[in-house]
Amino acid sequence: MSKEIYENPDLKKERQNCPFNKEEITHLLDGGKEKTIERKQLENYILSDEQLKDAVPMEYLSHADKYAEELRKACLLMHKLADSPAGQVPTLRALMGAGLGSAVLKEGNPLALHYVMFIPALMGQGTIDQQAKWLEKAYNLNMIGTYAQTELGHGTFLRGLETRATYDPKTQEFILESPSLTAYKWWPGSLGKTANYAVVMAQLYTKGKCEGTHPFMVQLRDEETHEPLPGIVNMWLNPVCISSYIHYGTYVKPTNSKLSYATMVFVRVVVCQDVTTNLRKAVTIATRYSCVRRQSELKPGDREPQVMDYQAQQNKLLPPLAATFAFQLAADHLWNLYHTANNNIEQGDLELLPDLHGLSCALKALCSSEAANFVEVCRQSCGGHGYMSCSNFPRIYGQVTAAETYEGENTVLWLQVARYLVKTRKEQSGGLSVKYLIGEEKGPKTVDTTLEGIVKLYRRAAVGLVDVAIAELDKSGRKGEAPHDAWNHAAVYLIKAAQAHARLFVVESFVDSLKEGKLSAPVRTVLSQLCELFIIYWLLERSGDFFLCSNLTKQDLLLLNSKYVELLAAIRPQAVNLVDSFDLRDEVLNSPLGCWDGNVYQRLFDEAAKSPLNQSNVHESFHKYLKPLLKSNL
Numbered sequence: 243m244s245k246e247i248y249e250n251p252d253l254k255k256e257r258q259n260c261p262f263n264k265e266e267i268t269h270l271l272d273g274g275k276e277k278t279i280e281r282k283q284l285e286n287y288i289l290s291d292e293q294l295k296d297a298v299p300m301e302y303l304s305h306a307d308k309y310a311e312e313l314r315k316a317c318l319l320m321h322k323l324a325d326s327p328a329g330q331v332p333t334l335r336a337l338m339g340a341g342l343g344s345a346v347l348k349e350g351n352p353l354a355l356h357y358v359m360f361i362p363a364l365m366g367q368g369t370i371d372q373q374a375k376w377l378e379k380a381y382n383l384n385m386i387g388t389y390a391q392t393e394l395g396h397g398t399f400l401r402g403l404e405t406r407a408t409y410d411p412k413t414q415e416f417i418l419e420s421p422s423l424t425a426y427k428w429w430p431g432s433l434g435k436t437a438n439y440a441v442v443m444a445q446l447y448t449k450g451k452c453e454g455t456h457p458f459m460v461q462l463r464d465e466e467t468h469e470p471l472p473g474i475v476n477m478w479l480n481p482v483c484i485s486s487y488i489h490y491g492t493y494v495k496p497t498n499s500k501l502s503y504a505t506m507v508f509v510r511v512v513v514c515q516d517v518t519t520n521l522r523k524a525v526t527i528a529t530r531y532s533c534v535r536r537q538s539e540l541k542p543g544d545r546e547p548q549v550m551d552y553q554a555q556q557n558k559l560l561p562p563l564a565a566t567f568a569f570q571l572a573a574d575h576l577w578n579l580y581h582t583a584n585n586n587i588e589q590g591d592l593e594l595l596p597d598l599h600g601l602s603c604a605l606k607a608l609c610s611s612e613a614a615n616f617v618e619v620c621r622q623s624c625g626g627h628g629y630m631s632c633s634n635f636p637r638i639y640g641q642v643t644a645a646e647t648y649e650g651e652n653t654v655l656w657l658q659v660a661r662y663l664v665k666t667r668k669e670q671s672g673g674l675s676v677k678y679l680i681g682e683e684k685g686p687k688t689v690d691t692t693l694e695g696i697v698k699l700y701r702r703a704a705v706g707l708v709d710v711a712i713a714e715l716d717k718s719g720r721k722g723e724a725p726h727d728a729w730n731h732a733a734v735y736l737i738k739a740a741q742a743h744a745r746l747f748v749v750e751s752f753v754d755s756l757k758e759g760k761l762s763a764p765v766r767t768v769l770s771q772l773c774e775l776f777i778i779y780w781l782l783e784r785s786g787d788f789f790l791c792s793n794l795t796k797q798d799l800l801l802l803n804s805k806y807v808e809l810l811a812a813i814r815p816q817a818v819n820l821v822d823s824f825d826l827r828d829e830v831l832n833s834p835l836g837c838w839d840g841n842v843y844q845r846l847f848d849e850a851a852k853s854p855l856n857q858s859n860v861h862e863s864f865h866k867y868l869k870p871l872l873k874s875n876l
């Protein structure tokens with residue numbers, strides 16, 4: 243007899259009479275029906291393999307055992323790659339990030355840097371000959387690489403990196419050395435125990451002149467014994483410079499000195515998608531749990547309500563739910579720009595490079611910081627159970643907050659965006675952002691609180707805050723301050739302008755996608771409600787920016803507040819159906835709070851029972867420590 247599948251009655255009720263086709267949203271997020279089919283086949287292929295399941299929860303293993311277990315599974319995944327139903331690259335993309343990959347490798351993928359940075363560095367910066375030599379070896383996993391740029395003393399300021407690569411014309415070799423403790427490469431993933439090669443970023447010296455940071459291929463460990471090569475600590479190695487600007491003996495300047503930063507741009511682009519995947523997981527866990535959890539008393543004498551029925555809980559969870567759509571659509575736009583810009587760069591056309599740099603910095607900083615804040619709100623919305631390791635919130639939060647620092651610390655990236663905006667505004671040049679900065683809203687600054695009217699407010703804030711920052715720079719200049727001091731003294735304004743610009747891009751992406759998208763009426767309705775909720779939410783959160791740059795009044799704000807709470811109530815009935823549309827399997831969510839069937843309490847209990855401490859009634863430490871204390875009559 244088929245086993246009755248348990249479904250929490252509250253969740254079951256939430257799912258009744260869904261007014262829209264959930265699969266339509268799933269296909270939208272996957273990039274089409276075929277992609278959904280491919281993803282589900284790949285998930286079944288990977289998650290059905292018993293060898294990829296954890297015998298014990300990872301949190302109860304030692305550091306070394308965690309590493310060994312993750313490496314075992316990562317290597318098994320690579321063996322499965324060849325037979326993957328989705329093909330190599332889609333499978334790799336799925337296995338390297340926060341979705342399917344983290345369902346198997348919960349503590350992180352020891353091979354991630356090989357695919358996310360090492361191979362892209364070879365593809366983006368190696369010469370044809372170098373690619374012929376290294377790429378096949380890397381694809382075939384006959385070498386494991388990482389990307390070694392950050393040092394103990396420098397991560398942000400690349401022009402300050404201390405690792406030196408000196409070209410010796412006599413031997414036609416590069417001598418790589420770490421001249422000081424602070425020059426030691428620090429942080430690169432896989433560098434400690436896994437990688438035997440690295441792309442090392444070092445200052446190139448030739449004929450006594452420093453030509454700036456360049457990438458070098460360096461072998462770190464013996465391919466047979468995995469022992470570090472002799473002198474690896476002081477790095478007297480036989481590196482190869484990965485770029486086509488070094489014709490032995492003569493240094494040929496690249497058309498743009500920042501092309502060596504290209505790998506970082508790629509990762510900033512893919513990180514936007516990755517943090518959005520993590521945010522989707524957190525929102526799904528918190529939303530389902532909030533519809534299972536009943537607590538307190540809403541109406542005196544009534545049954546305890548689902549906590550999702552509190553407006554305060556809706557205010558916590560529905561903006562992040564809306565953000566997952568906003569960030570996904572913006573990340574899709576950025577991914578398309580990346581491909582266009584990269585294809586142009588390969589033809590020698592660098593015109594879009596500043597736009598790509600500006601936008602990738604803006605979106606990486608915005609999506610990672612907003613996702614980190616929203617994940618923490620989701621965690622808090624689940625009360626004590628949200629604090630448990632098994633809720634998966636601690637791991638998700640650790641992953642999204644890491645993204646605020648790696649691949650360019652967010653503040654530093656905001657200042658890069660500001661530099662690009664100030665230059666674009668002053669020169670009336672630039673590509674993508676010019677439509678925002680130059681196409682500024684003309685005419686009266688009266689406010690209308692329609693969707694179009696609110697988008698116009700975002701444009702006014704984006705342009706207005708750049709102008710405020712420029713005015714600050716000019717004021718400092720008139721006081722005789724040097725440009726670098728003026729820049730530093732305007733940092734607060736510059737960062738606000740950069741953030742307003744990033745928000746405008748996300749808002750425009752969301753609105754434009756709904757206009758362009760071929761959506762059924764019910765899906766368009768619910769996504770439009772989410773879009774309007776989100777852009778009002780951000781406006782209310784940043785109302786100071788809008789007061790500064792438009793004729794927004796207190797009356798307008800009160801009206802927008804009313805609209806916001808109306809939208810909370812309108813979207814609330816569809817919250818579970820919307821997160822169900824993400825189609826995130828329980829193994830990917832990896833949380834008893836977020837499981838599809840809502841059987842939360844039993845699963846929490848089962849998870850707790852797995853703890854080694856719960857394998858006996860009295861732990862041995864009682865006899866060693868507590869009992870003597872109890873007897874000691876202190």
Ligand SMILES: CCCCCCCC/C=C\CCCCCCCCCCC/C=C/C(=O)SCCNC(=O)CCNC(=O)[C@H](O)C(C)(C)COP(=O)(O)OP(=O)(O)OC[C@H]1O[C@@H](n2cnc3c(N)ncnc32)[C@H](O)[C@@H]1OP(=O)(O)O
Nearest residue numbers: 334335338339357398399400500503512516599648649650
């Ligand atoms: C088989 C197939 C393989 C592929 C298949 C799998 C692919 C995987 C895909 C998806 C998987 C899922 C995703 C997983 C994601 C999670 C894993 C991520 C792991 C990441 C681990 C972390 C790695 C790291 O952290 S690496 C180290 C990162 N470090 C940094 O980012 C350093 C930050 N600092 C800098 O970038 C620079 O120092 C700076 C920009 C802050 C300043 O540089 P500086 O030289 O001082 O320049 P500046 O004077 O400010 O500006 C001069 C001009 O240069 C322009 N510019 C600066 N940078 C760039 C750039 N990058 N591009 C273009 N232009 C740039 C700047 O705008 C100035 O221009 P101007 O015209 O003069 O104003």
Ligand SMILES: Cc1cc2nc3c(=O)[nH]c(=O)nc-3n(C[C@H](O)[C@H](O)[C@H](O)COP(=O)(O)OP(=O)(O)OC[C@H]3O[C@@H](n4cnc5c(N)ncnc54)[C@H](O)[C@@H]3O)c2cc1C
Nearest residue numbers: 389390391392396397398429430431644648649650651653
């Ligand atoms: C999980 C993780 C994985 C990583 N993986 C890798 C890897 O694989 N390979 C690799 O090479 N690196 C890696 N890194 C290192 C990472 O790239 C750096 O930590 C990052 O670039 C930040 O640099 P930093 O640590 O020097 O911070 P710092 O720049 O020293 O930041 C300290 C403070 O100084 C401020 N600051 C710095 N410069 C400025 C400025 N110009 N204006 C205003 N404020 C400023 C920052 O905003 C910050 O508040 C990783 C880091 C993490 C956390």
